[in-house]
Amino acid sequence: MQFQLTTDFLNTIERLIDNKDGKALHELLQDYHFADIAEIIEELNSDEATFLIQSLESDLTGEALMELDDDVREKILSRLSPKEIAEELEELDTDDAADIIAELDDHIQKEVIDEIKDEEHAADIQELLAYDEDTAGALMAKELVQVKETWTVAGCVREMRRQAENVTRVHSIYVTDKEGKLTGRLSLKDLLTAGEKTKISDVFIPKVDYVTVHTDNDEVARIMQKYDLDAIPVVDETGVLVGRITIDDIVDYIKEEADKDYQMAAGISQDVEADDSIWQLTRARLPWLVLGLFGGLGSVYIMQGFEDALSTFPILFFFTPLIAAMAGNVGVQSSAIIVQGLANDNVKGSLFNRLLKEVGLALINGTALGLLVILFGFLVGQDQLVSITIAVSMLSVIIVAALVGTFVPIILDKRGIDPAIATGPFITTSNDIFGIFLFFYIAKLILGF
Template sequence: MQFQLTTDFIQSVEQLITVKDGNALRELLQELHFADIAEILEELDSDDATYLIKLLASDLTSEALMELDDDVREKILDRLSPTEIAEELAEMDTDDAADVVAELDHDVQQKVIEEIQDEELAADIVELLAYDDDTAGALMAKELVQVKETWTVAGCVREMRRQAENVTRVHSIYVTNKEGKLTGRLSLKDLLTASEKTKISEVFIPKVDYVTVHTENEEVARIMQKYDLEAIPVVDEDGVLMGRITIDDIVDFIKDEAEKDYQMAAGISQDVEADDSVWQLTRARLPWLVLGLFGGLGSVYIMQGFEEALNSFPVLFFFTPLIAAMAGNVGVQSSAIIVQGLANDNVKGSLFNRLIKEVGLALINGCALGLLVILFGFIVGQDQLVSITIAVSMLSVIIVAALIGTFVPIILDKRGIDPAIATGPFITTSNDIFGIFLFFYIAKIILGF
C-alpha cells in the first residue's frame, strides 16, 4: 500500500522527536521509502529534520537528502558537522555527492572533503567540482561498469561483478582500450551467449553515442531524447571514458530548466520559490513590473498624440484594450511555439521561409477575427467605417505581433540569450505599444482625422 502522509502521522513523529525516543522512530520509519522520508522531513522544522537525519541510517537518509528542496537541504546541512556530512556523502553516487558539496560554503567544503574516508570518492568529488555547472562533466557520475576489449568473457564477468558493487543501476557496459579510451559498448545478450575464452574485442558493439565533459547540458538532454537513451557515456578531449549520465539526472535537469523558463515567461527574473522571503520575491518580480510600467506609460503617450482622434471618434477608445489584448495574445502564442521549437531543436529552415509562414498564418487568423469584428459592428449598429477600421487595424496588429513573437526569440537565441525571456512581459509590452500605435495610425488613414 502506498504511503500517505497525514497530519496525525507528522504529529506522532514530532512527539517522538520531542521525547527523543529514537527506537520508536526507527521502528516507525524503517520500512518507508527514502522519498517518503524526504516528504516527512519537508514537513518538520529544521531542528527536528536534522535530528531524524542523525538518527536514521545514512544509506536511507542520503537518498532522502537528495529528494529535498534545495532550501530545506541547505538548512539541514548547516546543522550537521563536516564529519556527519561526510558520512552522508559516502552513501551517495559521486554526482549527487558533488552537488551537495557545491552547496556548502567554501571553507566547509574543504573540511567535509578531508573527513571523507574513501580517498577515491573524495578525489572524484573534487574532479566533478572543477567542471562548469552547465556541462556534462558536472552532471556525470563516476560510477559505471567498464571492461577492456582485450579481456576474455570469463575475465570480463569477474570484473563486472566487482565493479557492479559500487553501481546503483547498471544501464550499460562500456568497452575501452588499454589507454582507457571509449571504443564501444557490450550487449549482455552477446556476453551470455559467447564462449568464456572469447575476447571482448570480438563481441562488443563499436557504435556508441557519447558526449564530452564540456558538452552543454541542453545538448546532452537533446541527444538522450533523440536516441531514447537511458544513459550516455562521457569522455574527455582525448576520448578517455570519464563517467556516465543517467536518465534521472537529465529528467531533473529538464525539470529545473522548465521551471526556470516558466518563471521567466511569467516575468520572474530569478529562480524563486513560493515560500521565499518578500525581499527575494520582490527582486525577482519588480524589474519586469517596471518594464510593464514604462510600456504602459509609452502607450499613454501614444494615445495622447492621437487626442484629436479620440475627440472625433470616441468609440475608438473602447476598442483600445481589445487591440492591445490581441497583440499580446498573438505575440505570446508565436513566441511560445518558437521557444519550444528552439528548446527541442525543431526550428529548421531559412528565416525567409519562417517569415512567409508566419505572415500567412497571421493573415488567416487576422482575416477571420476581422470578419467577426465587422459582424459584431453590424449587429450592434456600429458605423461600418469604424468597424472596417478596427478590423484592418486588428489584421495589421496580428501580423506585426506574430513577427515580433517569432523573430525576437530567434534573435535572442542566436546572441546566446535565453529565448524564454521573450514569452513574457517583454513580448506583451512591446506588442501593446506597437499595437496601439498601429491602431490609431491606421484609424487616422481610414477615418481621415
C-alpha cells in the same frame, strides 16, 4: 501500498523527536523509502529534521537529502557538522554528492571533503566540482561498469561483479581500449551467449552514442531524447571514458529548466519558491512589473498624441483594449511556439521562409478575426468605415505581433540569451505599444482626422 503521511503518524514522529528517542525513530522508519523520508522531513522544522537525519542510517538519509527542496536542505546542512555531512555523502553517487557539496560555502566544502574516508570517492567529487555547472562533466556520475576489449568473457564477468558493487543501477556496459578510451558497448545478451574464452573485442558493439565533458546539458538532453537512451557515456578531450549520465539525472535537469522557463514566461526573473521571503519574491517580480509600468506609460503617451482622433471618434477609445489584447495574445502564441522549437531543436530552415510562414498564418488569422469584427459592427449598427478601420488595424497588429513574437526569441537565442524571456511580459508589453500605435495610425489614414 503507497505511502501516505497522516497527521497521527507525523505526530508520532514529532513525539519521538521531542523525547530524543533516536532508537525508536530508527526502528520506525528504517524500512521506509528515502522519498517517503524526504516527505516526512519537509513537514518538520529544521531542528526536528536534523535530529531525524542524525538518528537514521546514512544510506537512507543521504538519498532523502537529495529529494528535499533546496532551501530545506540548506537549513539542515547548516546544522550538521562537516563529519556528519561527509557520512551522508559517502552513501551517494558522486554526481549527487557533488550537487550537495556545491551548495556549501567554500571553506565548508574543503572540510567536508577532508572528512570523506573513501579517498577515491572524494577525488571523484572534486573532479566533478571542477567542471562548469551546465556541462555534462558537472552532470555525470563517475560510477559505471567498464570492461577492456582485450579481456575474455570470463574475466569480464569477474570484473563486472566487482565494479557493480559500487553502481546503484547498471544501465550499460562500456568497452574501452587499454588506454581507457571508449570504443563501444557490450550487450548483456551477447555476453551471456558467448564462450568463456571469447575476447570482448569479438562480441562488443563498436557503435555507441557519447558526449564530452564540455557538452552543454541542453545538447545532452536532446541526444538522449532523440535516441531514447537510458544512459549515455561521457568522455574527456582525449576520448577516455570518465563517467555516465543517466535518464534520472537528465529528467531532473529538464524539470529545473522547465520551472525556470515557466517563471520567466510569467515575468519572474529569479528562481523562487512560494514560501521564499517577501524580499526574495519582490526582487524576482518587480523588474518585470517596472517594465510593464513603463510600457503602459508609453501607451498613454501614444494615445495622447492622437487626442484629436479620440475627440472626433471617441468610439476608438473603447476598442483600444481589444487591439492591445490581440497584439499581446498573438505575440505570446508565436513566441511560445518558437521557444519550444528552439528548446527541442526543431527550428530549422531559413529565416526568410519562416517570415513567409508567419506572415501567411497572421494573414489568415487576422482576416478571420477582422471579418468577425465587421460582422459585430453590422449587428450593433456601428459605422461601416469604423468597423473596417478596426478590422484593418487588427490585421496589421496581428501580423506585426506574430513577427515580433517569432524573431525576438530567435535573436535572443543567437546572442546566447534564454529565449524564454520573450514569452512573458517583455513580448506582451512591446506588442501592446506597437499595437496601439498601429491602431491609431491606421485609423488616421482611413478616417482622415
